[in-house]
Amino acid sequence: MSKIRVYEYAKKVNKSSKDIIEKLKELNQPVSNHMSTISNDVISKLDATFTTTNKKNEPKKQNTKPSNQTNKGNKNSKQTNNFNADKPVKKEEPKEVTKITYSGSINVGELAEKLNKETNEIIKKLMFLGVMATKNQDLDTDAIELICGEYGVEVEQEIEIDKTDLATYIEEDDQKKLKERPPVVTIMGHVDHGKTTLLDSIRNTKVTEGEAGGITQHIGAYQVEANGKKVTFLDTPGHAAFTSMRSRGAQVTDIAILVVAADDGVMPQTIEAINHAKAAEVPIIVAVNKIDKEGANPDRVMQELTEHELIPEDWGGETIFVQLSALKGEGIDDLLEMILLVAEVEELKANPNRLANGTVIDAQLDKGRGSVASLLVQNGTLKVGDPIVVGNTFGRVRAMVNDLGKRVKSVGPSTPVEITGLNDVPLAGDRFVVFKDEKTARQIGEMRQQKELEVKRGDKAKVSLEDLFERIKQGEIKDINVILKADVHGSVEALAASLQKIDVEGVKVNIIHTGVGAIKESDIILASASNAIVIGFNVRPDNNAKQAAESENVEIRLHRIIYKAIEEVEAAMKGMLDPEFEEKVIGQVEVRETFKVSKIGTIAGCYVTDGKISRDAGVRLIRDGVVIYEGEIDALKRFKDDVKEVAQNYECGITIKNYNDIKEGDVIEAFIMEEVEM
Numbered sequence: 001m002s003k004i005r006v007y008e009y010a011k012k013v014n015k016s017s018k019d020i021i022e023k024l025k026e027l028n029q030p031v032s033n034h035m036s037t038i039s040n041d042v043i044s045k046l047d048a049t050f051t052t053t054n055k056k057n058e059p060k061k062q063n064t065k066p067s068n069q070t071n072k073g074n075k076n077s078k079q080t081n082n083f084n085a086d087k088p089v090k091k092e093e094p095k096e097v098t099k100i101t102y103s104g105s106i107n108v109g110e111l112a113e114k115l116n117k118e119t120n121e122i123i124k125k126l127m128f129l130g131v132m133a134t135k136n137q138d139l140d141t142d143a144i145e146l147i148c149g150e151y152g153v154e155v156e157q158e159i160e161i162d163k164t165d166l167a168t169y170i171e172e173d174d175q176k177k178l179k180e181r182p183p184v185v186t187i188m189g190h191v192d193h194g195k196t197t198l199l200d201s202i203r204n205t206k207v208t209e210g211e212a213g214g215i216t217q218h219i220g221a222y223q224v225e226a227n228g229k230k231v232t233f234l235d236t237p238g239h240a241a242f243t244s245m246r247s248r249g250a251q252v253t254d255i256a257i258l259v260v261a262a263d264d265g266v267m268p269q270t271i272e273a274i275n276h277a278k279a280a281e282v283p284i285i286v287a288v289n290k291i292d293k294e295g296a297n298p299d300r301v302m303q304e305l306t307e308h309e310l311i312p313e314d315w316g317g318e319t320i321f322v323q324l325s326a327l328k329g330e331g332i333d334d335l336l337e338m339i340l341l342v343a344e345v346e347e348l349k350a351n352p353n354r355l356a357n358g359t360v361i362d363a364q365l366d367k368g369r370g371s372v373a374s375l376l377v378q379n380g381t382l383k384v385g386d387p388i389v390v391g392n393t394f395g396r397v398r399a400m401v402n403d404l405g406k407r408v409k410s411v412g413p414s415t416p417v418e419i420t421g422l423n424d425v426p427l428a429g430d431r432f433v434v435f436k437d438e439k440t441a442r443q444i445g446e447m448r449q450q451k452e453l454e455v456k457r458g459d460k461a462k463v464s465l466e467d468l469f470e471r472i473k474q475g476e477i478k479d480i481n482v483i484l485k486a487d488v489h490g491s492v493e494a495l496a497a498s499l500q501k502i503d504v505e506g507v508k509v510n511i512i513h514t515g516v517g518a519i520k521e522s523d524i525i526l527a528s529a530s531n532a533i534v535i536g537f538n539v540r541p542d543n544n545a546k547q548a549a550e551s552e553n554v555e556i557r558l559h560r561i562i563y564k565a566i567e568e569v570e571a572a573m574k575g576m577l578d579p580e581f582e583e584k585v586i587g588q589v590e591v592r593e594t595f596k597v598s599k600i601g602t603i604a605g606c607y608v609t610d611g612k613i614s615r616d617a618g619v620r621l622i623r624d625g626v627v628i629y630e631g632e633i634d635a636l637k638r639f640k641d642d643v644k645e646v647a648q649n650y651e652c653g654i655t656i657k658n659y660n661d662i663k664e665g666d667v668i669e670a671f672i673m674e675e676v677e678m
């Protein structure tokens, strides 16, 4: 158990921090203030006093009555007496506050105002309580309660419910309704130690038994049966299940299988895997693989793992080791048996008789079926037709397919299933929750979408790759905001990871939104609002997005090769991007006569009406306001001489390269391509 602070403990036992501080003094464990931490052994001592009495006497209350106010109460009554005595004088008494309410956070100044006191007075009181605070400093619940207690004022915190938080819609289970559920297992280990082979081996030996004709399908997880019990394997070998999912706060794994090749021993990724599993507090079963190989040394593996606190039972430890050959399918039954054993110890349970919730294992956009998401049902039963919110997407479960490629109507806890029917593609690691009615699901889904947009919005000036370097140099930019869209989830993750690794002069790429599928108007709006560049990988903007990008001045970069996209961003950050050119019109010329010369073609006798025309300029032939040709000048002459340029109000002769259809009255527009100033 980790340490907790005085005020946290106070809240836990429904006492004021002051009570706890007093008690700690009595226990000879004085602390300086309510923010001080208390160690585990002291907590047990406190528990002995508080949890027993607390449970007996005081039900948990939302409102916090002021504590310890006997003194204050007296003072108040004294005041009243004085007031009565002074009645004929009719002095203005400040309005007495007896109760305040607040929501969210409140700072010292605001509290003073609510209490009808001077800010300085509050600051002094806080100092006395060991808290140094300034006027604009936010106060935690406990400090607020302490101060109000001092004045004998009741405090009520209005708890704000975040309606977009899916967790608030998941009701707690009645323990009596819980039933055993299959364990969800992740296989981890160093490269080439045999994770994929093991996953295949388990699947091949177990899945098809009794499932004649079943076509296996990769939906990110599969179930096998052993000894009449089911086991669910996440079939994303490696750390994906831990890294990407856990980064979104999703915990799906119950048991981690650590594969270590007996001929190779503990390697860097083995250690990494151990750390992931430990951080997630997931039990580890070690699978010593490749024991069929010459040079296999299982003992060495065990020896090496003891250094990482994985000690075999035979050696007095608690870690289960299974020796196997994934390639030959040996030891698979042992492994499954051990998994079931650990599962039993862990008492994994869920309630199949409720609306489902769980986690997205993977999701993608399918040309025919639209958004397709692989879900792991973690609690409840998921049914076709269920109104559902998945991450920031929503819909109704249209169809469900299990890991054997079979259509199913309902699935219970720990079951992986692929669903269609969502309005957009969610992300791996997103939570899903089923709702009773579609209207609520839609409302919450839309609110979540909206919130996602708002959260990601910033209000900086627009950025483009071209001016990036300059703004980095000026110190205007520290983060480069990027919105990433790609055809498949894997590319999104790969590109995002690589972009985030680019580090130029301490400037970092900040991926504010990623998604699968075409670049949409909403992406552009988000980019515009958050001053981001949109990078599309194997995807294109749709028409609305194109228009929005133009009007919002948002830069879209399209790529087909990951490293090119990375190179480009890196080059922009280093100021090495090829310069961008912009067209600049330098002049206008009126065609007054035309001459046809056999070897030369049409010569236009012209008059420069505006600006100038130069020999190396590009030209556009405009007739009745419509551009009918764009090309280069072949010759520019004044009288018989070739000239470099001709200025306004002068006459000249022009021939256009490979173009002769020039007519009297046409306008020739001259333009040059100019490097955009950075």
Ligand SMILES: Nc1nc2c(ncn2[C@@H]2O[C@H](COP(=O)(O)OP(=O)(O)OP(=O)(O)O)[C@@H](O)[C@H]2O)c(=O)[nH]1
Residues within 6 Å of the ligand: 189, 190, 191, 192, 193, 194, 195, 196, 197, 198, 237, 238, 289, 290, 291, 292, 293, 324, 325, 326, 327, 328
């Ligand atoms: N002899 C022997 N070879 C094995 C065994 N298990 C896996 N291999 C071989 O080891 C190599 C790597 O196996 P994979 O299953 O691809 O390893 P992995 O851990 O999934 O590798 P990555 O996906 O690259 O991380 C392959 O050539 C397998 O055939 C085994 O039990 N015995």
